[in-house]
Amino acid sequence: MAEPLIQVRELSKHFRTYHRREGIWGGLQNLFVRDYKTIAAVDRVSFTIDRGEMVGYIGPNGAGKSTSIKMLTGILVPTSGEAVVNGFVPYRQRRRYVKTIGVVFGQRTQLWWDIAVIESFKLLRRIYDVSQSDFDARMELFNSILGIKDYLNTPVRKLSLGERMRCDLAAALLHNPPLLFLDEPTIGLDVVAKHHIREFLREINREFHTTVLLTTHGMDDIEELCRRILIIDHGKVLFDGELRELKQRLLRTKQIKFVVKDRADGEGLSRFAVNGVELQPVDELTYRFRFDRTKVSAADLIRQILASVEVRDLLIEDEPIEEVIKRIYAGEATLEVPA
Amino acid sequence: MSLRDIGVVYHKELIDSLRDRRTVISMTVVPLLLFPALTLGMGLLGATLMSRAKGEVPLVMVVGGEDSPRVVEALKRNKKIEVVPGSADFEDQVSNKTVRAAIILPKGFDAAAEHGDAQTVGVDYYEGDIKSELALDTAETSLKDYRVTLAKQLVSERGVPGNLVEPFKVEKTNVAPPEKVAGSTLGGLIPYFVIILSLTGAMYPAMDLTAGEKERGTMETILTSPVSRTDLVLGKFFMVLTASLATALLSLTSMAVSFFLARNMIDKLVSEDNPTVHYAIDPVGILAVLLMVLPLSVLFAATLLAIALFAKSFREAQTYLSPLTVIVIMPAVAALLPGVELNTRTALIPILSTTLVGKELMAGNHPWGFIMLIFLSSCVYASLAIAAAVTMFNRESVLFRA
Numbered sequence: 001m002a003e004p005l006i007q008v009r010e011l012s013k014h015f016r017t018y019h020r021r022e023g024i025w026g027g028l029q030n031l032f033v034r035d036y037k038t039i040a041a042v043d044r045v046s047f048t049i050d051r052g053e054m055v056g057y058i059g060p061n062g063a064g065k066s067t068s069i070k071m072l073t074g075i076l077v078p079t080s081g082e083a084v085v086n087g088f089v090p091y092r093q094r095r096r097y098v099k100t101i102g103v104v105f106g107q108r109t110q111l112w113w114d115i116a117v118i119e120s121f122k123l124l125r126r127i128y129d130v131s132q133s134d135f136d137a138r139m140e141l142f143n144s145i146l147g148i149k150d151y152l153n154t155p156v157r158k159l160s161l162g163e164r165m166r167c168d169l170a171a172a173l174l175h176n177p178p179l180l181f182l183d184e185p186t187i188g189l190d191v192v193a194k195h196h197i198r199e200f201l202r203e204i205n206r207e208f209h210t211t212v213l214l215t216t217h218g219m220d221d222i223e224e225l226c227r228r229i230l231i232i233d234h235g236k237v238l239f240d241g242e243l244r245e246l247k248q249r250l251l252r253t254k255q256i257k258f259v260v261k262d263r264a265d266g267e268g269l270s271r272f273a274v275n276g277v278e279l280q281p282v283d284e285l286t287y288r289f290r291f292d293r294t295k296v297s298a299a300d301l302i303r304q305i306l307a308s309v310e311v312r313d314l315l316i317e318d319e320p321i322e323e324v325i326k327r328i329y330a331g332e333a334t335l336e337v338p339a
Numbered sequence: 340m341s342l343r344d345i346g347v348v349y350h351k352e353l354i355d356s357l358r359d360r361r362t363v364i365s366m367t368v369v370p371l372l373l374f375p376a377l378t379l380g381m382g383l384l385g386a387t388l389m390s391r392a393k394g395e396v397p398l399v400m401v402v403g404g405e406d407s408p409r410v411v412e413a414l415k416r417n418k419k420i421e422v423v424p425g426s427a428d429f430e431d432q433v434s435n436k437t438v439r440a441a442i443i444l445p446k447g448f449d450a451a452a453e454h455g456d457a458q459t460v461g462v463d464y465y466e467g468d469i470k471s472e473l474a475l476d477t478a479e480t481s482l483k484d485y486r487v488t489l490a491k492q493l494v495s496e497r498g499v500p501g502n503l504v505e506p507f508k509v510e511k512t513n514v515a516p517p518e519k520v521a522g523s524t525l526g527g528l529i530p531y532f533v534i535i536l537s538l539t540g541a542m543y544p545a546m547d548l549t550a551g552e553k554e555r556g557t558m559e560t561i562l563t564s565p566v567s568r569t570d571l572v573l574g575k576f577f578m579v580l581t582a583s584l585a586t587a588l589l590s591l592t593s594m595a596v597s598f599f600l601a602r603n604m605i606d607k608l609v610s611e612d613n614p615t616v617h618y619a620i621d622p623v624g625i626l627a628v629l630l631m632v633l634p635l636s637v638l639f640a641a642t643l644l645a646i647a648l649f650a651k652s653f654r655e656a657q658t659y660l661s662p663l664t665v666i667v668i669m670p671a672v673a674a675l676l677p678g679v680e681l682n683t684r685t686a687l688i689p690i691l692s693t694t695l696v697g698k699e700l701m702a703g704n705h706p707w708g709f710i711m712l713i714f715l716s717s718c719v720y721a722s723l724a725i726a727a728a729v730t731m732f733n734r735e736s737v738l739f740r741a
Contacts, residue, residue, distance in 0.1 A: 075562045076735060095565045103563045110560035112351070114358040126347055127564055 003087075004048035005179060005211050006072070011081035012235075013042040013067050041067040043235035044081065051178070052209040054201070056226035056243075058216060060329045064235040065215045069181055072213075073103050086179055099128060102172030106184035109168050111156045117167050118152040121174060128175035135174070142170040145200050162193030169200060173210075180204075182214035186221055198224050219321045231328060238328060243321075250324045254293040256302065259286050259313040268309045272301065285312075340573070344566045348574025356544055356578060365543040366582050370536055370590030375597040382601040388469070396421050397439035397474035402429050404442075407449035413485040414442065419477045433463045439474035440464045442482070455493055529594065530628050530697025531671045533587050534690060537636045538643075538667050540586025541579045542660055545643035548575045550656035558738065572644065572732035576725065579640040587632055591625055627700040631710070634717035635693050639667075641724035645731045651740055674698065686712045689720050 018034040021027070042064040049055050059065050070076040072083060074090035074097055083090060088097035104110075111120040125135045143149045146166040151159055159167065165185065172180060185201075186194045202225065204210045216222060222229055222243065229246065231239040239246060260266050262285070269287050273279035277291040289301065298316060305311065356362045396418070402425035404411040415422045426432070429441040443461035445451070451458050462478055465471040491501035552558045561571065643660060650656035667690055673679055674694035681695045692713045699706055731737045 070559070073563050075559060076739070095567055098563055098565045101563075103560070105556070105559060108556035108560055110557070110564075112355055112358075113555075115354065119354070123347065123351055124564075127344075127566060 002051060005051045005053075005086060006047075006049040006213070007084045008048070008072070009046050009082050010044045011042060011046070011068070011071060011083055012040060012044050012079050013064075013071060013076060014038050014040050014079040040235045042071070042078075045232065045235070045237050046081075047230055047237060047240055049211060049213060051211055052205065053228060054205055054212040054214070054226050056216060056222040056229040057213055057232065058219075058222065058229055058325070059232040059238075063233045065232060066183065068232070069103075069183055069213075069215060073101065073181055074098055099175060100177050100179065102175070102177040102180045104165075104168050104172045104180070104182050104185055106165070106182070106187040109156060109164060110171055111164070111167055113157050114155055116153045116155055117148070117159070120156070120167075121152075121171060124171055124174050130175050134176070138174055138176065139170075142173070145203055146170060146196070160193075162189050162196065165189060165193065165197060166200070169197065173204065176208070177210070178208075179211045180213070182212060182216075184216055185214060186216065186218055194218075194221075201225055219325060223321060231325075233329060246324070247318065247321070250327070251318050252292050252294060253290055253319040253323075254298055255317040255319070256289045256298065257282065257286060257315040257317065258289070258305065258309075258311050261285075261310045261312055265309045265311075269305065272305055277301065340569055341567070344570040345574045345577065348566060348571055349577045352544075352548060352575055352578035353581065356547070356582065359547065362544050362547065362582065366540050366586050367589055369539065370586055371593050374532075374590060374593040375600070378594065378597040378601045395470065397470055397477070398423050398437070399474055399478055400425050400429050400432060400438045400441040401444065402426075402441055403444040403446060403448070406447055407444055407452075409449045410444065410452070410485060413488070414478070414481050417477060417481045420474060420481070430463060433465055433471070436465065436468065436471070439468075439471045440478055442478055452489055453493075528675070529591075529625070529701055530632070530694045531675060532594070533591060533628060533632050533697075534635060534671050534693060535664075535668060536590045537583045537587040537632055538639045538664065541583035541636070541640050541643050542664075544582045545579045545640065546647045546650075546653055546656040546660065548578060549644060549648040550650040551653050553650075553738075554652045562738070568732050569729050572648075572729050573725075576640055576644055576728060579644055580636055583636040583640050584633070587629065587636065591629060595622075595625065624701045624703065627705075628697045631693050631696055631700070631714065631717075634714060634721045635690065637721035638689060638717065638724050641721060641728045645724065645728040648728070648731050649737055649740065670694070681706060681709050683712070687716050689717060693717065 016036055016038050018030070018036045021029050021035075045064075045068065057065055057068070067076065071078050072085055072090055074094035077091040086097065086100040088100070090097050110124075111117060112123075121135075121139070124130075125132075130138070146169065148163075148166050148170055151163055151167075156164060156167070169185070182201075186197055189197065198221065201212060201214075205212060212225075214221065214225070227242055227244075229239065229241070229243050230237060258269065260269070266281070266285060266287060269289075270279060272289070276295055277289055280288045280290065282288050291298075291301070302314065397420055399414070399420045400423050401411055401414060404425060411422065414420070423438060425441070429438070429443070432438045433441050441463040443463065445458050445460070448458065448460070460482060462475055462482075464475040487505055490504040494504055495501045552561065562568070566574075643663070646659050646663070647656040650659055670688060670691035671694045674691050675698075679685065679691075679695070681692070681699060685695060686692045686709050692709075696706070696709055696713050699709075
């Protein structure tokens with residue numbers, strides 16, 4: 001098997017910060033005596049990512065996601081540990097290395113604010129040494145998938161967030177990098193814009209085997225794009241594996257929604273709410289059962305209900321993934337990192 | 340270091356800055372409006388005041404002249420003052436400026452003068468009031484002339500030749516060419532303004548390109564580009580330098596144009612053969628000043644960048660950079676003080692040396708030794724500042740200050 005595209009071993013980044021005292025007196029004290037302490041923003045993180053993977057890098061705010069991305073893109077030098085990406089050590093061979101990656105920070109843009117988008121593209125073409133014919137071909141491709149032609153001559157500040165994000169993605173991929181880092185690419189976007197961005201990412205992953213590492217707070221991004229996720233908190237990796245596996249290990253609750261024929265049938269459902277099975281009415285004719293799937297068999301429950309009540313429709317649902325992630329962040333669910 | 344990359348960064352920052360209205364305003368509007376307003380405004384004001392003061396014939400009161408008609412007659416012959424008869428409240432009248440000066444003659448002045456008795460004539464005037472001082476000058480001249488006439492008359496009556504009273508005369512001739520006169524009066528001011536403006540012109544872009552970039556969050560995106568940090572800071576530096584030099588150049592141009600306009604206008608106002616201000620300025624001197632300011636601009640651009648880079652936000656950068664204006668103005672002002680002269684010690688003090696040598700250049704002098712010394716020392720300071728800016732830009736703790 002080929003070498004992994006990203007190899008991270010025991011990567012750490014420590015920041016020195018000081019304890020800020022409160023109040024006026026504390027503020028004056030801060031000017032003269034500082035109580036320094038070292039914080040491990042990223043603490044001995046190890047993982048590998050193979051070519052063509054799309055991996056979700058998730059964690060609560062302040063977990064160390066951005067610091068990791070900054071180290072992997074060569075902006076920050078790690079305190080210890082090592083990273084080899086695309087065959088380069090990012091922080092040592094930064095200039096050659098960054099020509100092989102694309103980076104998009106969702107909340108900021110690398111396009112110039114006041115001038116037409118195409119001017120930024122032309123400048124990036126010079127910075128990344130892209131030949132004119134390659135440039136034209138890429139622009140053609142981006143236009144066909146992202147439809148950016150209409151606003152190439154518009155200044156960035158006049159674009160909507162969704163349009164800007166498409167242009168930013170195009171800018172990051174102008175030099176055809178095999179690896180793309182995305183920091184919150186869909187933040188603040190509407191449903192349609194999110195859909196376009198995800199479609200585009202899937203497309204380039206399929207067509208060019210572009211490897212994508214993305215951080216996000218939107219679990220819908222992860223569910224739609226990534227098979228594998230890395231969960232990080234307090235600078236440490238909490239989980240590294242397939243999303244499906246995470247669900248299997250952590251999804252305890254199953255939900256079944258029944259739509260019944262009339263109200264009498266609905267009342268008949270209440271006798272099944274025993275042995276840890278909860279019943280919640282959704283509306284007049286719709287009811288939801290919630291139960292621990294390790295203790296109650298969904299198939300048995302459905303069979304029993306269908307035998308005694310006239311059911312028009314039923315829907316089996318998993319607990320929303322957000323709920324699982326929330327439990328992990330809150331420390332209620334424990335995970336072991338697979339070796 | 341790659342010249343191509345520096346060029347790309349410079350090109351980007353230049354286009355970006357030119358589209359930013361605030362940079363353009365600080366670079367162009369200030370020098371283009373300030374100098375015409377300053378020279379025309381001040382020049383016109385001064386010229387108008389002078390010509391009005393000269394045009395008005397001041398009233399001079401003669402107190403106690405009733406028994407001395409001859410001296411009063413002599414004073415009346417001077418058409419530059421108008422003699423009015425005395426009154427008891429002459430001091431008040433001088434204070435209230437109803438008369439500009441009062442001549443107080445002792446009792447029986449004419450009679451005592453004919454006998455050659457020693458006596459004192461008082462003149463009351465109001466110091467600080469230009470019209471009163473002019474009246475004093477004229478009255479004094481008239482009285483002195485009358486004294487000489489009287490003395491000649493007295494000695495000739497006694498059979499002594501009259502010219503013994505005034506054995507020689509003094510005749511003044513100005514040999515300084517007009518540009519030298521302008522050099523000493525305005526020469527100090529021109530380098531001063533050019534230096535201050537080359538600083539203020541660099542200030543806004545220096546903050547925008549560093550702290551502003553951090554604040555907008557675009558510093559990270561720039562740092563992920565395949566341009567080395569040294570090239571990045573040098574590209575930015577050249578942009579700041581461009582703004583600094585453009586401001587200096589524009590201010591000089593605008594100064595030259597407004598001086599030219601002012602000369603024509605003021606010459607018309609002060610229609611005398613002896614204009615009070617000379618506006619002749621040596622264009623070679625101005626070019627030489629610009630050349631001397633060049634390393635200083637480099638010093639400013641690099642220092643501003645290095646300091647502003649430390650700030651996390653635009654506001655913070657402003658806090659750091661405002662005191663710098665005072666630090667630059669101080670030596671520039673010191674150079675304008677009388678007695679501060681160019682020597683080997685002052686030639687090594689940045690800013691002060693440039694203002695001093697600028698003064699000399701504007702006056703048409705070319706102290707080559709000092710020019711070389713100042714140019715070289717300024718270049719050394721400038722290189723140190725550039726090195727500091729590059730070092731700062733390569734430090735993680737500065738770029739991502741918590």
